[in-house]
Amino acid sequence: MSGVVLLLSDDRAQYTRLLRPRTLLAVFLASTCGAQVRFTSQTDRIQVEIDGKPFTEFIFSGADVAKPFLFPLRAASGTYVNRMWPVVNTVAGEAHDHPHQKGLWFAHGDVNGVDFWSSEKANKETKHPGKIVIVGRPETTTPGTITANFNWLDPQGSVLLNENRTMTFYPDPAQRIIDFDITLTAKRDVTFGDTKEGTFAIRLRTELQEEKGNGHIVNSAGQETEKEAWGKPANWVDYYADVAGEKVGIAIFDHPDNPRHPNRWHVRGYGLFSLNPFGTAAFTDKPSDSDMMKLAPGKSLHYRFRVIIHPGDAESAGIEQLYTAYTKGQLH
Secondary structure, eight states, X not given: OOOEEEEOSSTTOOOEEEEOOOOEEEEEEEEETTEEEEEEEEXXXXXXXXXXXXXXXXXXXXTTOSSOEEEOOBOTTSOBXXXXXXXXXXXXXXXXXXXXXXXXXXXXXXXXXXXXXXXXXXXXXXXXXXXXXXXXEEEEETTTXXXXXXXXXXXXXXXXXXXXXXXXXXOOSSOEEEEEEEEEEESSOEEEOOOSSEEEXXXXXXXXXXXXXXXXXXETTSOBHHHHHTTOBOSEEEEEEEETTEEEEEEEEEOTTSTTSSOEEEEOTTSEEEEESSOSTTTSSSOTTSSOEEEOTTOEEEEEEEEEEEESOTTTTTHHHHHHHHHTTOOO
């Protein structure tokens, strides 16, 4: 292959980028009730197609990859919902800030004082940057699942945590749904610092933002806007807007079995949309060392999240009903 062209925008494909040559390793196809999830594995990523249309790429290694991420993320219509910069530099009007906020990622800003949240090389000022490194190769299995193992390394290369991650992609004609099942196992005594810089997050495109676009934030408690929803515990948060005449939104669900559920949300008007299970004092008036999560060697934390990219707003998409289905192990 001389290169791969990745379509980044809506059905009209306004923006493209030419990726460097990579070896095509494998193609996996999962079929459910006639709908299909297709994986194409390459040396540093796995491309995901749903019903013959590109959905996202799971990017897990590379010189500029300090943590794995999904990029870009598209609605069933083909409209992308995440900011493209800094992976793609050709989208006019995008803010060029926070270069570590790429696609959809899972990381935390303080693990034994090591920063896994903003550890990209572009952040020259980051102290004690860590790196989340793939172990072996991801596995793709039916029905549309990627399983991967990662080591969370401190600046000296020592392992603080092992992460086992399963992502399940579901074919659906109107929505794009991903389930995340993540287990973090401590390799030494570990303390998750109480910081707002975490943890399960996406940076949204300009049109979806509350500040620069026409984005609207709402959570399961009925709180709206950054002012009301930031730092508040909630079962789910939805962020939706009108994008070139199409109303589209993205919801993140916090599973009721997650530690500290319902967890707090680091959701911003500039488009950062993050669920943070480790921040307490960062969002409240508690002392900073009063409630930090700690793990002894060999002990684990287990988290489950669901992401739904949907047409319409939170009400018309039935996000509350979809959350109830999620708690019962159902899609709808």
